[in-house]
Every structure is written in structure tokens, then in C-alpha cells.
Amino acid sequence: MSTTSTTGTTAVARASEARAARGNVRAYLLYVAGKIGGAAVSLFAVLVTSFFLFRIIPGDPVKAMTHGMPTSAEQMATLRRQFGLDKPMWQQFTDYCAGALSGDLGMSYQFRAPVGDLILQKVPATLLLTGVAVVIYSAIGLWLGTRSAWRHGSLGDKLNTGVALTLWSVPGFWLGLLLIITFSVGIGPVPGMFPTGGMESGNESGFAYVADVAHHMVLPVLTLVAVGYAQTLLVMRSSLLDEMGSDYLTTARAKGLRDDVVRRRHAVPNALLPTVTMVFINLGHVAAGSILVETVFSWPGLGGLFYQALSVPDLPLVQGLFVVFAGAMIVMNLLADLLYPLLDPRVGR
Known part of the structure; x- marks a missing residue:
């Protein structure tokens, strides 16, 4: 029975x-x-x-x-x-x-050429510049944001937050101009070390060409990273602070888990949802590029092409670029939404 x-x-x-x-x-x-x-x-x-x-x-x-x-x-x-x-x-x-x-x-x-062909010609330069910048500032922002939140109120947290708030409020094109004046033209004891614009010198090949492109990328990437990491840091810090007082963290500590294990395995995964949105939006910016930064540094990408099209105005080219930029953002937001239920099963139920 x-x-x-x-x-x-x-x-x-x-x-x-x-x-x-x-x-x-x-x-x-x-x-x-x-x-x-x-x-x-x-x-x-x-x-x-x-x-x-x-x-x-x-x-x-x-x-x-x-x-x-x-x-x-x-x-x-x-x-x-x-x-x-x-x-x-x-x-x-x-x-x-x-x-x-x-x-x-x-x-x-x-340009008397198909808009699609013009966009495809400029995509590699934009993907190279903004792709490198997004990877760097997302990693830095996530790491520093986690550290700042976990040690909130400390000197390091105050310093990180203050620098991030300052850089987030700085227009990218203005920061780019300052970097050009300081490190391209040279000011006082600081000599001009980097090109003022462009993607290449035009007379290199092989490894020398790669080094030349990397040399031209330093200042525009630094500009994008300085502005972008600040936003990621602040979002990650705020999200993790919301999780800090949760009961499940107290339970994890009561079980004897080390502090870094509690942070890495419990707190950070639950604080990632807003940051995942931010990272995917940043990935959408990889296609859109940064119009003003690319224009300031004469970078031959989609941002510079958009600025040229606006000055005419070249309606088909402006419309095509706008659709590509906005479409990239919509697709990346959609991917973030589809990823949410995998990170938090409560979403979508």
C-alpha cells in the first residue's frame, strides 16, 4: 500500500x-x-x-x-x-x-552612389574604433562600479564616483578637442605625440600599418572610454547598492562564505540586469559610432559620414544612416530583453 x-x-x-x-x-x-x-x-x-x-x-x-x-x-x-x-x-x-x-x-x-554601399564602406572603421572602446569601458566600468559599491563610503568609492560624475558630464567632442590640443599639438612640457586626426598615415603596410592605425586610435578611443566608462560605473554601482541590504546576502554570509565569494556569486549576478541593458545599448553604439567624436578626429566612419550628409542635406544618406543607427539600438535592446529571463527567471513569467 x-x-x-x-x-x-x-x-x-x-x-x-x-x-x-x-x-x-x-x-x-x-x-x-x-x-x-x-x-x-x-x-x-x-x-x-x-x-x-x-x-x-x-x-x-x-x-x-x-x-x-x-x-x-x-x-x-x-x-x-x-x-x-x-x-x-x-x-x-x-x-x-x-x-x-x-x-x-x-x-x-x-556621392551619386547607393546609400547601402556607402554605409558598408564605412562600417569597418566605426566597428574598429567604437568596438574597442566599448569593450574597454564596459570592462572598466563594471569592475570599478562593483568595487565602489561594495566599499561604498570609502575614499576609493568617493574618488571613483567623483571622477565618473565629472567625466559623464563632459561633452565627448570637447574632451576630444582638449586631448588634441594637449597630446597632438603639444602644450607646455607635453610634446605632440599623436596624430590630430584620420585613421592612417597612408604609407605603411603589414605590421607597420597595424601599428600606425593603433597610433591613430589612441586619442579617439581614450575620449570614448573616458565618457563611456563613467556611465557604466554609475549604473553598476547603483544597481549593486540596491542589492547590498538583501536578506539572501545576509544568509550567504551566515553560512560562512567569504566576502569576495558573496559578492561574485550572489550580489553581482543579481545586480546585472540594469547593467546588461547598458552593455547592450553600448553594443548598439558600436554600429552608430560617435558622430561628434568621429568628426573631431576626422575618423572615416559612419559618424563622419552622417555629419557630411547633414551638411548638404543628403536626404537618402541621412535617412539610411538614421535607420541603421536606430535599428542597431532596437536590435540590441531586443537581445537584452530576450537575455533577461536567463539571468532572472522571474522576468517574463
């Missing part, structure tokens, strides 16, 4: 676990579907915004294409017809959406 009862209880427990597992999978799938639907709506909103927003920029694209040269009314009309600027606004919008959804971002007014 006892054996039969135990077997029945085990079967009921297994059935209950199976139902719970199916319920968790169903809840996660609904969570994923909701997040993907929200990302799709956001992408459509980006398409609408990118089309109408940049059409309020002063300037005539057709006049900009002629570079101030004498042009007849017939020639101007031909150019407008060639680029579809003579069509009604609603038709321009539908053509733009149809092209964007099929991967065709249009033809650049300024």
Missing part, C-alpha cells in the same frame, strides 16, 4: 513539474513574441521619423548637388525627377518604405 502510494505521489509530482515546464515555455514564448512585436513597431516608427524629420532641415538638396554652378530650370527639374523629388510627399514616403524594407536605402545625392 505504501509503495503504491509513493509511486502515485511521484507520478503526480512529475506531471506537475511537466505542466510547470510547459507553462514556463509558453510564458517565455509569449514574452519573446511581445518583445519582437514591440521591436517591429519601433522599427516602423524609425522609418516614419527618419523620413519626415530630416525634411524640415533647411536647404535644397538639388541646389546642393549642383555645388552652386549655374543650372537652368530644366536641368533642376530633371534632377528632381531623377531623384523622385517631384513626386507627392505621400508617394515619396511609400517608395521610401518599400525600398527600405527590401534593403534599398536609395541613392546618395552627394
Whole structure:
């Protein structure tokens, strides 16, 4: 009788676990579907915004294409017809959406080349610069933020927080100009050690080329790291401080676990959710680059290309870059949302 009862209880427990597992999978799938639907709506909103927003920029694209040269009314009309600027606004919008959804971002007014090709040409330089910077400042920010929170109130915490707040409030382009003046031009006893801009000198090959590119990267990477690590540090510090008074940490200490084990295995994993969002947003910036920093250092990436397009204005190029920048951010936020339930099972239930 006892054996039969135990077997029945085990079967009921297994059935209950199976139902719970199916319920968790169903809840996660609904969570994923909701997040993907929200990302799709956001992408459509980006398409609408990118089309109408940049059409309020002063300037005539057709006049900009002629570079101030004498042009007849017939020639101007031909150019407008060639680029579809003579069509009604609603038709321009539908053509733009149809092209964007099929991967065709249009033809650049300024460069007379497909926008997609121009973006692909500049992507490697931006990925190199901002990718290196994001990896460095995310690692530094997470490490220093954890240390500052765990020893909050100490001299090191006050120093780290003060420096981070100062750098977070500094405009990146202004800091970049200061670095150029100090370390490129030279000031007082400090000689000019680094190039003022660009990605390469243009006369190197092999390992010398790699060293030359790294030499050109020092100041722009330092600028991005100085501004970026501060935000990551402050977010990680605030998130970990919220966990410091939790009962589970007291229980872990009561079990005799060492302080660094409590921090590493218990506190930090539970404080990572806001920081994960920050890291993924930073990864989205890898595609977007940093427009002002790239412009200050004449870095041949997407940020510099965006600045060139705005100055015309080159509407197809500006729109295409805006969609790429915003799309990268939306995709990275979506990946962060999908990762949340793996870090905290309570999310998405």
C-alpha cells in the first residue's frame, strides 16, 4: 500500500513539474513574441521619423548637388525627377518604405552612389574604433562600479564616483578637442605625440600599418572610454547598492562564505540586469559610432559620414544612416530583453 502510494505521489509530482515546464515555455514564448512585436513597431516608427524629420532641415538638396554652378530650370527639374523629388510627399514616403524594407536605402545625392554601399564602406572603421572602446569601458566600468559599491563610503568609492560624475558630464567632442590640443599639438612640457586626426598615415603596410592605425586610435578611443566608462560605473554601482541590504546576502554570509565569494556569486549576478541593458545599448553604439567624436578626429566612419550628409542635406544618406543607427539600438535592446529571463527567471513569467 505504501509503495503504491509513493509511486502515485511521484507520478503526480512529475506531471506537475511537466505542466510547470510547459507553462514556463509558453510564458517565455509569449514574452519573446511581445518583445519582437514591440521591436517591429519601433522599427516602423524609425522609418516614419527618419523620413519626415530630416525634411524640415533647411536647404535644397538639388541646389546642393549642383555645388552652386549655374543650372537652368530644366536641368533642376530633371534632377528632381531623377531623384523622385517631384513626386507627392505621400508617394515619396511609400517608395521610401518599400525600398527600405527590401534593403534599398536609395541613392546618395552627394556621392551619386547607393546609400547601402556607402554605409558598408564605412562600417569597418566605426566597428574598429567604437568596438574597442566599448569593450574597454564596459570592462572598466563594471569592475570599478562593483568595487565602489561594495566599499561604498570609502575614499576609493568617493574618488571613483567623483571622477565618473565629472567625466559623464563632459561633452565627448570637447574632451576630444582638449586631448588634441594637449597630446597632438603639444602644450607646455607635453610634446605632440599623436596624430590630430584620420585613421592612417597612408604609407605603411603589414605590421607597420597595424601599428600606425593603433597610433591613430589612441586619442579617439581614450575620449570614448573616458565618457563611456563613467556611465557604466554609475549604473553598476547603483544597481549593486540596491542589492547590498538583501536578506539572501545576509544568509550567504551566515553560512560562512567569504566576502569576495558573496559578492561574485550572489550580489553581482543579481545586480546585472540594469547593467546588461547598458552593455547592450553600448553594443548598439558600436554600429552608430560617435558622430561628434568621429568628426573631431576626422575618423572615416559612419559618424563622419552622417555629419557630411547633414551638411548638404543628403536626404537618402541621412535617412539610411538614421535607420541603421536606430535599428542597431532596437536590435540590441531586443537581445537584452530576450537575455533577461536567463539571468532572472522571474522576468517574463
